[in-house]
Amino acid sequence: xxxxxxxxxxxxxxxxxxxxxxxxxxxxxxxxxxxxxxxxxxxxxxxxxxxxxxxxxxxxxxxxxxxxxxxxxxxxxxxxxxxxxxxxxxxxxxxxxxxxxxxxxxxxxxxxxxxxxxxxxxxxxxxxxxxxxxxxxxxxxxxxxxxxxxxxxxxxxxxxxxxxxxxxxxxxxxxxxxxxxxxxxxxxxxxxxxxxxxxxxxxxxxxxxxxxxxxxxxxxxxxxxxxxxxxxxxxxxxxxxxxxxxxxxxxxx
Amino acid sequence: xxxxxxxxxxxxxxxxxxxxxxxxxxxxxxxxxxxxxxxxxxxxxxxxxxxxxxxxxxxxxxxxxxxxxxxxxxxxxxxxxxxxxxxxxxxxxxxxxxxxxxxxxxxxxxxxxxxxxxxxxxxxxxxxxxxxxxxxxxxxxxxxxxxxxxxxxxxxxxxxxxxxxxxxxxxxxxxxxxxxxxxxxxxxxxxxxxxxxxxxxxxxxxxxxxxxxxxxxxxxxxxxxxxxxxxxxxxxxxxxxxxxxxxxxxxxxxxxxxxxxxxxxxxxxxxxxxxxxxxxxxxxxxxxxxxx
Numbered sequence: 001x002x003x004x005x006x007x008x009x010x011x012x013x014x015x016x017x018x019x020x021x022x023x024x025x026x027x028x029x030x031x032x033x034x035x036x037x038x039x040x041x042x043x044x045x046x047x048x049x050x051x052x053x054x055x056x057x058x059x060x061x062x063x064x065x066x067x068x069x070x071x072x073x074x075x076x077x078x079x080x081x082x083x084x085x086x087x088x089x090x091x092x093x094x095x096x097x098x099x100x101x102x103x104x105x106x107x108x109x110x111x112x113x114x115x116x117x118x119x120x121x122x123x124x125x126x127x128x129x130x131x132x133x134x135x136x137x138x139x140x141x142x143x144x145x146x147x148x149x150x151x152x153x154x155x156x157x158x159x160x161x162x163x164x165x166x167x168x169x170x171x172x173x174x175x176x177x178x179x180x181x182x183x184x185x186x187x188x189x190x191x192x193x194x195x196x197x198x199x200x201x202x203x204x205x206x207x208x209x210x211x212x213x214x215x216x217x218x219x220x221x222x223x224x225x226x227x228x229x230x231x232x233x234x235x236x237x238x239x240x241x242x243x244x245x246x247x248x249x250x251x252x253x
Numbered sequence: 254x255x256x257x258x259x260x261x262x263x264x265x266x267x268x269x270x271x272x273x274x275x276x277x278x279x280x281x282x283x284x285x286x287x288x289x290x291x292x293x294x295x296x297x298x299x300x301x302x303x304x305x306x307x308x309x310x311x312x313x314x315x316x317x318x319x320x321x322x323x324x325x326x327x328x329x330x331x332x333x334x335x336x337x338x339x340x341x342x343x344x345x346x347x348x349x350x351x352x353x354x355x356x357x358x359x360x361x362x363x364x365x366x367x368x369x370x371x372x373x374x375x376x377x378x379x380x381x382x383x384x385x386x387x388x389x390x391x392x393x394x395x396x397x398x399x400x401x402x403x404x405x406x407x408x409x410x411x412x413x414x415x416x417x418x419x420x421x422x423x424x425x426x427x428x429x430x431x432x433x434x435x436x437x438x439x440x441x442x443x444x445x446x447x448x449x450x451x452x453x454x455x456x457x458x459x460x461x462x463x464x465x466x467x468x469x470x471x472x473x474x475x476x477x478x479x480x481x482x483x484x485x486x487x488x489x490x491x492x493x494x495x496x497x498x499x500x501x502x503x504x505x506x507x508x509x510x511x512x513x514x515x516x517x518x519x520x521x522x523x524x525x526x527x528x529x530x531x532x533x534x535x536x537x538x539x540x541x542x543x544x545x
Contacts, residue, residue: 008423056434058360084436095428099451109436112446166436 002200003069096147153184269542303519338402344410352418415461
């Protein structure tokens, strides 16, 4: 089951550059929340702060309150590795481990975290690939083909399966379909719709139609600030802020 | 279809450009051939000169005293194997570890210092390394040994392996590391099981290069392994090595020894080729179709 996320006063820096300015946001459990905004507005930085991926970049840091379920992400002494285990992430560019088989890609998160039970691993791999709607396409070549030999859309679904295998509570997706063709995109979107039964999904997207299609809630970011956050329908029909309206109607800039 | 390229593209290339193209292509081909020729020439020459003295006794017996015909370099072949084994066991892990540090952890000055030191060490003449190990180990122990020879060669391997490892790790795209971090895999585990594994083909090539390079080194062994005319099973004692044996035999005044030096050189090259090929085959068995 997914859990909710509560963000209060989140600031993030790249070196001395403040790129997220005191963000407050509450993400509903088992819903899809979209984050939209122009390039460089801080939307990717925002989701990368939720699982502490932001700080893996040299000189980048973040502070504020982020609560995922009962877990305080920025509490002192909190291990970022443990957080990332519970908050899965799918990236813009499909990034399967190139030297591993399809099976090993999905099992990697389990195996490298010390999971040893062979039979349970088989089950988890199959379940994750089924959830990611990839099972039927790869079940005969699980141990034969490299993850990198799949098509772009398949690779991205493989990456989703890989994230799901470690059974996270939240799934963060950073423009998961922006490098894919329309057919693969619609498959991923369909998948996101299915996933919210089990997970809380936060998706960053450049594509406003995509946000409208998949998300119940949408947040609009601009220059490091959260301008407006509401039900997707409200954002796209009667936005409260002039800047949101300008952006979604394409009158921006 | 409209003819967009009215004359501009359809016009035949000028004579000058065609000549340049031909010249550049010819130069590239000649250069490629020139790379192969020396190795091929050396190998063929070694075959011609060395095969004559190569027989079963050469591979199984120790050297005979001057004047007696026959004998072989069995002790030097085994000795070389032992010394290179010691060098690899010491040099490769340290080199790979150092490369991992430089690529994955080094930030700022200390990394630059390590990198610079490795490059300088790479340029230090091998005889200087031999003398250094002589004064540091051999003088203190008061005897020559396969160990000290192995350490001298290991010192030569480290910078090559370290820099190759660093470069190969830096070629692994960052999004592979991010994928692993995103799964909650700790950094050390990511580095060993994901990043290093992704770069393994290149890292292995680097190790083989370092191995092949030190396998033929004579100078660092002169004052360390020293050489031995007899069987020696104790790596803490003076030990024979092929390059030393070849050197001793080649500068001797005896025809029989000259012939054996050629055969020794041939065996040395074959040993290196076999070792490199064996590593290549065993490590590429697990490689997947379509893996990049």
